[in-house]
Amino acid sequence: MATSSLSTVKDVSYRPPGTEHNLLNKVTFSLPERSFGLIFGQSGSGKTTLLQLLSGISKPTSGSICVQRYGNDGNPNQLPEQLSPEKVGIVFQFPERYFVADTIADEVTFGWPRRKSSVQLREHLALNLQRAVNWVGLNGISLDKDPHSLSGGYKRRLALAIQLVEVPDLLILDEPLAGLDWKARADVVKLLKHLKKELTILVVSHDLKELAALVDHSWRMEMGGFLREELLPV
Numbered sequence: 001m002a003t004s005s006l007s008t009v010k011d012v013s014y015r016p017p018g019t020e021h022n023l024l025n026k027v028t029f030s031l032p033e034r035s036f037g038l039i040f041g042q043s044g045s046g047k048t049t050l051l052q053l054l055s056g057i058s059k060p061t062s063g064s065i066c067v068q069r070y071g072n073d074g075n076p077n078q079l080p081e082q083l084s085p086e087k088v089g090i091v092f093q094f095p096e097r098y099f100v101a102d103t104i105a106d107e108v109t110f111g112w113p114r115r116k117s118s119v120q121l122r123e124h125l126a127l128n129l130q131r132a133v134n135w136v137g138l139n140g141i142s143l144d145k146d147p148h149s150l151s152g153g154y155k156r157r158l159a160l161a162i163q164l165v166e167v168p169d170l171l172i173l174d175e176p177l178a179g180l181d182w183k184a185r186a187d188v189v190k191l192l193k194h195l196k197k198e199l200t201i202l203v204v205s206h207d208l209k210e211l212a213a214l215v216d217h218s219w220r221m222e223m224g225g226f227l228r229e230e231l232l233p234v
């Protein structure tokens with residue numbers, strides 16, 4: 001049976017350990033499968049903090065984060081499944097600063113099981129690697145190339161490919177256009193339009209005009225960590 005999913009954040013509050021004030025206050029929103037959500041708002045309002053919770057890096061003080069799967073009839077066909085970090089792909093700001101390998105292939109496969117993994121697992125990963133590379137349009141480029149020698153836009157493509165090896169239920173991007181020149185920005189927007197056809201994407205960005213055409217749902221984060229649905233002011 002075909003299913004669809006809904007990423008749901010309900011009444012999530014967060015207070016870092018040892019501090020007195022919530023950085024997030026009863027944040028609630030949901031994002032249907034294959035839609036593109038954008039969170040915007042003032043610097044320091046808590047956007048990155050929210051992404052950290054969604055990716056499992058930190059845990060909410062209260063509230064819940066989950067993905068629900070529905071059948072064709074729209075009714076839940078199983079209990080809500082907790083989002084686990086491996087089901088969420090996240091590309092933080094300036095991902096190229098954290099590239100560690102000397103080749104594109106090693107960068108994408110960094111951290112994969114090596115010696116003890118079965119032939120099947122290695123074949124599965126190799127196929128997934130090729131699919132991810134094709135998906136982001138890196139297929140014309142040798143996988144032996146040094147990631148640091150790629151252009152800005154191609155470095156972002158590589159950062160995305162790393163997250164797409166195992167297809168995430170939710171792909172989160174923190175300021176995907178930051179630090180790029182106009183051509184690379186246009187290139188990344190085009191790529192996100194392409195990825196949106198098959199993925200659920202949540203973006204935090206200040207670049208509202210450039211992303212507006214992709215956005216299905218948008219929320220403003222206000223100082224004090226309050227979130228509310230709001231059309232983009234563009």
Ligand SMILES: Nc1ncnc2c1ncn2[C@@H]1O[C@H](COP(=O)(O)OP(=O)(O)OP(=O)(O)O)[C@@H](O)[C@H]1O
Pocket residue numbers: 016019023041042043044045046047048049050
């Ligand atoms: N662990 C922490 N302990 C205390 N304060 C924190 C902690 N992490 C973040 N903050 C503070 O929480 C606020 C929200 O930070 P956050 O980075 O989430 O905001 P943001 O909306 O993403 O900002 P920007 O748009 O500049 O990236 C900031 O004032 C930040 O200094």
